[in-house]
Amino acid sequence: MSNETPTSPVVEPVSPVVEPVETGVSTSSTTDSSTTGTPAETPWSLWEVFVRSSRGLSHVHAGSLHAPDATMALRNARDLYTRRNEGVSIWVVPAEAISSSDPDSKGSFFESPQGKDYRHATYYTKSEGVKHL
């Protein structure tokens, strides 16, 4: 469903607060395409969906969808991503509110920790006489 994933590595963070818009959104596309079958003139914005599968676990990214506003995005997420009992809680986030790391900067971003095995507990030998390690 996602063909509009931001290609730009760093997207200016828009307000992360999701304001539910109750009414007043443009639904012209809906009514038009319902009879003519033509694509929507103003496409719905893209939302990223996070689902928590059960109490105590964290929300996990499940996918994305299109919706006219946050209220409908939550409902669409329920309809698309929890059809097989996958979740007990859903978050939806405007895709443009997500800043992501630059895939081209993998080297400078993620290779530094490699070889630094002293950052792992297994690097150290256990002192004699220390219990419960």
Next chain:
Amino acid sequence: MTSEHTTDFAIEGHGDISVGVSGAGASGDGSASATRITPGNALRPEDIALEVRRGTAKPSGDVAEYALRLGDDALILAQRLGHWISRAPELEEDIALGNIALDQLGHARSFLTYAGAHWDKSEDDLAYFRREPEFRSAHLFEQPNGDFAVTIARQFIVSYYQFELYKRLLDSTDATIAAISAKALKEVDYHRDHSAQWVLRLAGGTEESRRRIIRGFKLLWPYVEELFEDDELTARLAEAGAGVQPSTLREDFDRLTGEVLAEAGLDAVNDLGLDRIPQSLGGGRRGKHSEHLGYLLAEMQVLAREHPGASW
């Protein structure tokens, strides 16, 4: 609706299904789905079929007739809504309407399975091999989909009606009717929310969307009265505590739909003119239907009638 295989499956009950499916997500396998899927645990039509075969669930004649009405309402609506699949304005809405159709189909299967027990008929016998005058659905359910706004208007009326109905049937003295209603109630509650959200958006959207939702309500309002008509069967069932008189649902229906319409800025009198819309004659509960049902049934039944006993 179901093949022999899935019906036999029910003999094993719920537990065995969940073991097979839930393993993938729970195994911690990195390639597994991010979310864990389970079939869940709820009353299924197969469970009712099992009880019927064991002889632990057997409706009286009146209850069977009543279940037939409820099942036919849901079945015809499911068939109508299923037509939206691949045709909805947006992919997401396509799936939303498909989900609602499947919910309704589930209710239909449960009610028809139970009703059929009285005449030794299966859900498929009742769905595929009855003729038009034998269907007991109200006219609203068979009305054509129209545009998206018409479908939403129909959903809005249906879901608020069904919610009030199933809420009261939780107290039915017939345990199976009460159990099916309990399962259906939660699903219909979401259908109410779905349609109300769209009524708000269509009414408050553009001039065009507002015009269309108003047109939708005007087209469908003639079929509202029939939903709330009492007759001898409902009187007997209400007396026995197994069913409810439809007229007793009207006050809550009017109040709750009125609240949403008010929020949407749709005045029942000034904008919709609902008080001046004449009501249709109805007759669906007696097998008298509008011209639309025959075409719907032809499409729904053709495969089963062309290839009796086919499974896939």
